[in-house]
Amino acid sequence: MTNATLHLGQTLRFEANPFHAGVEAAQHETQGAVLVEDGLFKAVGRADDLRKAHPETRLVDHGQHLLLPGFIDAHAHYAQTGIIASWGKRLIDWLNSYTFPEEMRFGDRVYADTIAGQYMDFLLAQGTTSVCTFCTIHPASVDALFNAATARNMRVFAGKTCMDRNAPDGLRDTAQSAYDDSRALLQNWHGTGRNSYVITPRFSPTSTPEQLEALGALWAEHPECLMQTHLSEQLDEIDWVKSLFPQARDYLDTYEQFGLLNERGLYGHAIHLEEREKSRLREVNASLIHCPTSNTFIGSGLFDMNGLTADGHLVGLATDTGGGSSFSMLRSMAAAYEIGQLKGRPLHPSELLWLATAGSAQALHCGDQIGNLTPGLEADFTVVDLASTPAIAQRADRATTIWEALFPTIMMGDDRAIRETWVAGQKIALPE
Ligand code: GUN
Numbered sequence: 352m353t354n355a356t357l358h359l360g361q362t363l364r365f366e367a368n369p370f371h372a373g374v375e376a377a378q379h380e381t382q383g384a385v386l387v388e389d390g391l392f393k394a395v396g397r398a399d400d401l402r403k404a405h406p407e408t409r410l411v412d413h414g415q416h417l418l419l420p421g422f423i424d425a426h427a428h429y430a431q432t433g434i435i436a437s438w439g440k441r442l443i444d445w446l447n448s449y450t451f452p453e454e455m456r457f458g459d460r461v462y463a464d465t466i467a468g469q470y471m472d473f474l475l476a477q478g479t480t481s482v483c484t485f486c487t488i489h490p491a492s493v494d495a496l497f498n499a500a501t502a503r504n505m506r507v508f509a510g511k512t513c514m515d516r517n518a519p520d521g522l523r524d525t526a527q528s529a530y531d532d533s534r535a536l537l538q539n540w541h542g543t544g545r546n547s548y549v550i551t552p553r554f555s556p557t558s559t560p561e562q563l564e565a566l567g568a569l570w571a572e573h574p575e576c577l578m579q580t581h582l583s584e585q586l587d588e589i590d591w592v593k594s595l596f597p598q599a600r601d602y603l604d605t606y607e608q609f610g611l612l613n614e615r616g617l618y619g620h621a622i623h624l625e626e627r628e629k630s631r632l633r634e635v636n637a638s639l640i641h642c643p644t645s646n647t648f649i650g651s652g653l654f655d656m657n658g659l660t661a662d663g664h665l666v667g668l669a670t671d672t673g674g675g676s677s678f679s680m681l682r683s684m685a686a687a688y689e690i691g692q693l694k695g696r697p698l699h700p701s702e703l704l705w706l707a708t709a710g711s712a713q714a715l716h717c718g719d720q721i722g723n724l725t726p727g728l729e730a731d732f733t734v735v736d737l738a739s740t741p742a743i744a745q746r747a748d749r750a751t752t753i754w755e756a757l758f759p760t761i762m763m764g765d766d767r768a769i770r771e772t773w774v775a776g777q778k779i780a781l782p783e
Pocket residue numbers: 428442446450553554581584645649671674675
């Protein structure tokens with residue numbers, strides 16, 4: 352008895368990167384279908400063709416709803432769930448006033464388990480099926496996150512946040528313990544189920560050179576892992592980095608000189624980059640992660656999507672919860688559009704969707720596993736209602752193309768637009 356299921360609905364998938372190939376890179380079917388078997392997409396095409404080819408297969412008819420790859424949030428802090436939308440501070444004050452006191456609580460495994468489960472359920476309700484998240488300095492916070500992900504069979508990327516200075520008592524490790532704990536967690540979790548361990552120095556102001564060096568050594572021993580951190584988010588932060596590392600050529604150099612720059616590096620924000628930083632990031636083909644709701648919420652600045660994609664940088668999209676003001680990748684696409692407008696470059700809906708799916712997957716080096724409706728990839732997908740509120744419906748009603756129909760949901764949609772989320776071919780029960 353086969354477990355194959357044929358899902359009918361509108362479908363959108365990418366054959367190439369729309370930033371380079373234009374809108375033609377996306378394929379839309381008004382009456383499309385995806386065949387899912389053993390947790391993978393087996394075939395994608397027109398409903399008529401696939402029904403004929405698989406006449407006995409169980410059908411799930413999603414009507415006019417749009418089947419999209421599950422969204423991939425390429426940078427978040429799950430431990431900041433409880434302090435999302437905290438008022439009135441900029442980066443360094445925000446970290447000290449809201450973030451660090453909250454992260455302190457994750458030494459308590461019961462609390463960490465509670466938040467990790469709640470966070471994962473928030474993601475799934477928003478159509479997000481994968482995330483790359485910072486945890487806290489506590490190994491228990493990593494165990495809690497991977498346990499919650501494993502229980503839901505989600506593909507996740509996470510690591511212990513390392514900090515051995517400029518953080519309060521109780522929220523610092525050391526160069527040695529950061530190395531030892533990260534290594535033990537990596538050995539326990541990396542490659543188990545759908546879990547990937549990510550080496551995670553928070554950012555250079557909260558790590559001594561000794562700690563950065565230790566984590567660079569760990570990465571050299573495990574080059575198969577990703578490494579995530581923050582880069583050039585706010586001007587005050589950059590000044591601080593320069594005063595802490597007077598020998599460094601620039602902010603990126605504080606990572607580069609300790610072995611923390613290469614192709615599998617993920618650099619969150621990357622707003623105020625100098626020319627040398629841009630050319631080094633491009634040379635090594637590192638990933639830049641755009642966090643638009645965070646950049647406006649904390650007042651950080653405007654990411655140069657146009658210039659960076661034109662120069663061939665790999666870019667992913669992220670919420671940066673809880674510096675970001677939403678768990679939603681729809682809202683993140685909307686904010687990326689608004690920042691694009693402020694920079695004089697309106698991003699096309701195909702580009703926004705790319706960033707939230709296949710683009711983030713490429714940035715996380717997992718584009719051969721998730722991020723597209725492509726045969727052979729894992730069947731993580733979301734079912735989107737393009738008329739989820741009366742206000743969206745009346746606008747979408749006038750649409751003459753799929754992009755015009757989708758854009759009101761990108762700009763105005765929320766979890767009401769997410770009708771269903773499927774992970775590795777299994778439907779997730781979402782809250783009503
Ligand atoms: N830089 C260092 N840590 C953080 C964090 O938690 N959030 C944001 N937005 N920036 C950071």
